[in-house]
Structure formats: structure tokens, C-alpha cells
Amino acid sequence: EDQVTQSPEALRLQEGESSSLNCSYTVSGLRGLFWYRQDPGKGPEFLFTLYSAGEEKEKERLKATLTKKESFLHITAPKPEDSATYLCAVQASSSGNTGNQFYFGTGTSLTVIP
Amino acid sequence: DVKVTQSSRYLVKRTGEKVFLECVQDMDHENMFWYRQDPGLGLRLIYFSYDVKMKEKGDIPEGYSVSREKKERFSLILESASTNQTSMYLCASSLGMRTATLFGSGTRLTVV
Numbered sequence: 001e002d003q004v005t006q007s008p009e010a011l012r013l014q015e016g017e018s019s020s021l022n023c024s025y026t027v028s029g030l031r032g033l034f035w036y037r038q039d040p041g042k043g044p045e046f047l048f049t050l051y052s053a054g055e056e057k058e059k060e061r062l063k064a065t066l067t068k069k070e071s072f073l074h075i076t077a078p079k080p081e082d083s084a085t086y087l088c089a090v091q092a093s094s095s096g097n098t099g100n101q102f103y104f105g106t107g108t109s110l111t112v113i114p
Numbered sequence: 115d116v117k118v119t120q121s122s123r124y125l126v127k128r129t130g131e132k133v134f135l136e137c138v139q140d141m142d143h144e145n146m147f148w149y150r151q152d153p154g155l156g157l158r159l160i161y162f163s164y165d166v167k168m169k170e171k172g173d174i175p176e177g178y179s180v181s182r183e184k185k186e187r188f189s190l191i192l193e194s195a196s197t198n199q200t201s202m203y204l205c206a207s208s209l210g211m212r213t214a215t216l217f218g219s220g221t222r223l224t225v226v
Contacts, residue, residue, distance in 0.1 A: 032212050043118075043204050043217035044157075051212065087157070091212065102147075102215055106156035 003027070006088050006105035013112050016077045021108045023088030024070040031091040033071050035064050038085045038107070047086075078112045085109045117141075118218035120205050126224045133192040135221050137205030145208045146188035147172075147215065148180060150201040157204065163188055195225045 007022045025033070032051050036044035048057040050066040057064045061082065063074040073086055085107040092103065121136035139146065147162040149172075159172030161180040169180050177199060181189045188207075192199055202222050208215040 034214055036217075041220070041222070043206075043220045046214045046216055049212075049214050089157075089215070102159070104157040106154065 004088060004090055004103045004105040006086075006108050008108060009106070010109045011111070013075075013078055013110070015079055015112055015114050018074070018076045018078070020075070021073040021086055021110070022070060023073070023105055025088075025090045025103075026069075027090050027092035027103065029093035031093055033066055034089045034091070034102070035062075035071070035073055036087040036089065038087055044087055075110070078110075080112045080114050083110055083112045118205055118207050118216055120203075120218040120221050122221050123219065124222045124224075126226060127192075127195050129196060129225055131192075131195045131225075133195050133223070133225075135190040135192075135203055135205070135223070137188045137190070137218060138186050139188075139207040139216075140186065141207060141209070141216070142185070143207035143209050143216075144185075145210065145215075146182065147206040147208075148178075148188065148190045149204045149206065150174070151204055151220075152201050160190065197225050199223065200225045 004025045032049050034049050035047040037047055038044045048064040053068045055066050061076050065072045087107045088105040089102045118139045127133050145164050148160040149157045151157050158174050160178050161172050163169045163182040166185050179191045202220050204220050205218040206215045
């Protein structure tokens, strides 16, 4: 069964304290792995797409990496405004659908304390 | 600025009412999706559409239907609202396979 698991569920960091969020997946035929940021009461905001193992993407204090089994979202020297829920999603070419279906993890809630 | 627009941010409906949630995208995207998001359960796919007048069931289609008469518009219909359909509903769209799905701001629906 296709599955996406994020850890930890919640993370509290001091401002400037770097850390990593994990997204592990068990899907066949990975087409892409996507990271989103979601603020309370709002829709997810797209951050990164990764397509193949070894690929890395960076944006400001965030860096996403991908292996064959998991992805990491590294946060370097976080600021309070980085506080949000970070969601991971995978798109897989499973049978029974058009290949456009996404499987989401339940997210990591990040709080950065000043 | 490209976007996915959901017609309502907050809705309160009574049990048994027929509810329409509207979503419009201005990016000429082929694919459109409806999700609901609940604490501890994450995002769950209700229905998606990869072309006008085409629709596919997602993971939790029971109690819902959809309509896509035009490429830019995808409607979610609750035929007879129930309290267990109280949730955050998110519309999304994507250009095609291997492209990012972009989300609207969400509709917080409360069924009383």
C-alpha cells in the first residue's frame, strides 16, 4: 500500500537552531515528491519539487533532499516566521488511476521560538 | 499572479442542506482536485478531474459529487450535508503529471 509518513509530528526550535524534517515514503513508480508550507487556516503553499534520488533544492533557509526512500527538509538558522506546518506529498504511478494522484503525509508542525 | 480561488472562506450550513463549494483556477490547468483536511488525518482526496466533464473518485467520495463543465471551474457538491462533513475543504489544480499541485485558500465548512 502506498504510504507517506512524516516525522516528527511536532518540533519546537529556538531561533537559529537548525534541524531537519523527515518524509519517508513507500510507493511504486515515484513521479515526484513535493514539499508545502501551510499556515493556520490557509491552503498549502508550494515550496519544492524533487524528481530523482540525489536531487536537492534550496530556497532561503530551506533545503530539500531526496533519496530512494525518504526526503529531508533542512531548516538552517530558522526564524519565528518559519513557524508553520510542513507537508510532504508524493505522486506515484499506481495502477487504477491516471498517475495524477497525490499522497500526502500528515505534516510536521514547526514552532520557532524567539 | 496565478491562483486557485475558492468562493467562500467560511460556511455554516444545516444538516440535510445541499451545499455547493466553487473553485476557479486561472492557470489553464488540466487537473483539478478536491481535498478535505481534518486534524490528525491530513489531506484526503475526495474527487479529481483531469479534463472537462471527466471525474474520478478519490479516497473518500461518499456523500459528495462534483461537476466540471468548464476547464477553469470545479464544483464540489454535498448532496445532503451531515455533521461529519464539517471540515476544511481545499481545492487544487495542476498542469499535468510531475507538476506541482497548487492550492486555494480553503473553505471552512461547519454543518450544524
